[in-house]
Amino acid sequence: MKKTLAILSLATTCLAIGLGAARAEDKVLAIVVKGLDNPFFEEINKGCQKWNAENQGKGYTCLYTGPASSNDEAGEVQIVDDLLTKGVAAIAISPSNAPAMANLLKQRAPTIPVMTVDADLNKEDSALRKAYLGTDNYLMGVKMGEELLKHKKGGTVCLQLGNVAAANIAARAAGVRDTLAGAKDVDKLTGQNGWTEPAGCPLFTNDQSDLANQQMSDTFTANPKLDAFVLVGGWAQFAPQAYAQVTDGVMDRLKSKDLVIIAGDTLPPQIEALKAGRSHAQIGQRPFEMGYKAPDAMIKLINGEKVDEILYTGLDVCLPENVDNCLAK
The missing domain is CATH 3.40.50.2300 (Response regulator)
Known part of the structure; x- marks a missing residue:
C-alpha cells in the first residue's frame, strides 16, 4: 500500500x-x-x-x-x-x-x-x-506468427504478454494464435495446425523487464524441448544484460533454430539482440x-x-x- x-x-x-x-x-x-x-x-x-x-x-x-x-x-x-x-x-x-x-x-x-x-x-x-x-496490433501479431511459420510448422510455443487487461496486447496475441492455428478466434493453442501452448503459458509480465526475463528463464528450464517463444512485446529485451544472460543458456538451440524466438519492437538494444542471434525476427512499431x-x-x-x-x-x-x-x- x-x-x-x-x-x-x-x-x-x-x-x-x-x-x-x-x-x-x-x-x-x-x-x-x-x-x-x-x-x-x-x-x-x-x-x-x-x-x-x-x-x-x-x-x-x-x-x-x-x-x-x-x-x-x-x-x-x-x-x-x-x-x-x-x-x-x-x-x-x-x-x-x-x-x-x-x-x-x-x-x-x-x-x-x-x-x-x-x-x-x-x-x-x-x-x-x-x-x-x-x-494495428492484430496485424503485428499476424506478422509475428508468419515469421515463426517460416522456421517451424508446428510444435510447442509460449507467448509472453504484458498486462492482463491491455487491449493492444490481447490483439497481438490473437493475431499470433490465429495465424499459427490457421483459424479465427483461437483463445489458446491446443493442437490446432500442430501448435500447442504448454502448461503455464501464456505469461503475463505486467510490463516488468525483470519479471519477463525470469519468466523466460523458468520457461526454458521447465520446457527444455520448447519449439518457440514469442515476446508479444519487448519487455525482456528492454533489459539487455539480463536478456543476454537468459539467452546465453539456449544459444546453441537458437543458432540451430531448434528454438525460435520472435519478439515485438525494434528499439536499439533489440536490434543488437537480433544481430547477436538472440532472436530470429523483431516486429517493430x-x-x-x-x-x-x-x-x-x-x-x-x-x-x-x-x-x-x-x-x-x-x-x-x-x-x-x-x-x-x-x-x-
Missing part, C-alpha cells in the same frame, strides 16, 4: 512539474502513457518533444506524462482524472487497463477531445474516444511517430476538423538479413 501511494505521489509531482513547464499562454495537449520506466514510451516522448521544438509560439504545448511504473494501472487512471480536473485542451491516452480507463471516461464524460495512442480501449468502449493513433503525430491530431479534433477514427503508424519487420536497413526513416 505504501509503495502504491509513493508511486501515485511521484506521478502527481511529475504531472505538476509538466503542467508548470508548459508556457503559461499555451493550451496543453496531454499524452498519458502506461509508465515512464518503459523505454518504448520514451520514444513517444521524443516525438512529443520534437513537435514542441517545431511548434513554439503556436499556442499549444505537448505534455508527456504517466505513472512512474508501467504496472501502476490505478496510477495512470488517477493521472488522467487529475488532468481532466486541472484542465487540458485535449488528451491522448495509452490505457494500461482498458476497462478501468473506460470506466473513468464514462464517469467524467469529458467535454475535451479524447483519443487513444499506442493502445486502444476495448471495442465496446470505442465511442468514448474520437480516434486511435498507433499500431513506430512509437516516435505516435508521439510526433498525436499533437496535430488533437489540434484537429479541438478545431472540429475531420480526423480518421483509426490512424495506423505502420510496422517494421527486422530479420537477420535486413537488420541494417529494416527501420522506417
Whole structure:
C-alpha cells in the first residue's frame, strides 16, 4: 500500500512539474502513457518533444506524462482524472487497463477531445474516444506468427504478454494464435495446425523487464524441448544484460533454430539482440511517430476538423538479413 501511494505521489509531482513547464499562454495537449520506466514510451516522448521544438509560439504545448511504473494501472487512471480536473485542451491516452480507463471516461464524460495512442480501449468502449493513433496490433501479431511459420510448422510455443487487461496486447496475441492455428478466434493453442501452448503459458509480465526475463528463464528450464517463444512485446529485451544472460543458456538451440524466438519492437538494444542471434525476427512499431503525430491530431479534433477514427503508424519487420536497413526513416 505504501509503495502504491509513493508511486501515485511521484506521478502527481511529475504531472505538476509538466503542467508548470508548459508556457503559461499555451493550451496543453496531454499524452498519458502506461509508465515512464518503459523505454518504448520514451520514444513517444521524443516525438512529443520534437513537435514542441517545431511548434513554439503556436499556442499549444505537448505534455508527456504517466505513472512512474508501467504496472501502476490505478496510477495512470488517477493521472488522467487529475488532468481532466486541472484542465487540458485535449488528451491522448495509452490505457494500461482498458476497462478501468473506460470506466473513468464514462464517469467524467469529458467535454475535451479524447483519443487513444499506442493502445486502444476495448471495442465496446470505442465511442468514448474520437480516434486511435498507433499500431494495428492484430496485424503485428499476424506478422509475428508468419515469421515463426517460416522456421517451424508446428510444435510447442509460449507467448509472453504484458498486462492482463491491455487491449493492444490481447490483439497481438490473437493475431499470433490465429495465424499459427490457421483459424479465427483461437483463445489458446491446443493442437490446432500442430501448435500447442504448454502448461503455464501464456505469461503475463505486467510490463516488468525483470519479471519477463525470469519468466523466460523458468520457461526454458521447465520446457527444455520448447519449439518457440514469442515476446508479444519487448519487455525482456528492454533489459539487455539480463536478456543476454537468459539467452546465453539456449544459444546453441537458437543458432540451430531448434528454438525460435520472435519478439515485438525494434528499439536499439533489440536490434543488437537480433544481430547477436538472440532472436530470429523483431516486429517493430513506430512509437516516435505516435508521439510526433498525436499533437496535430488533437489540434484537429479541438478545431472540429475531420480526423480518421483509426490512424495506423505502420510496422517494421527486422530479420537477420535486413537488420541494417529494416527501420522506417
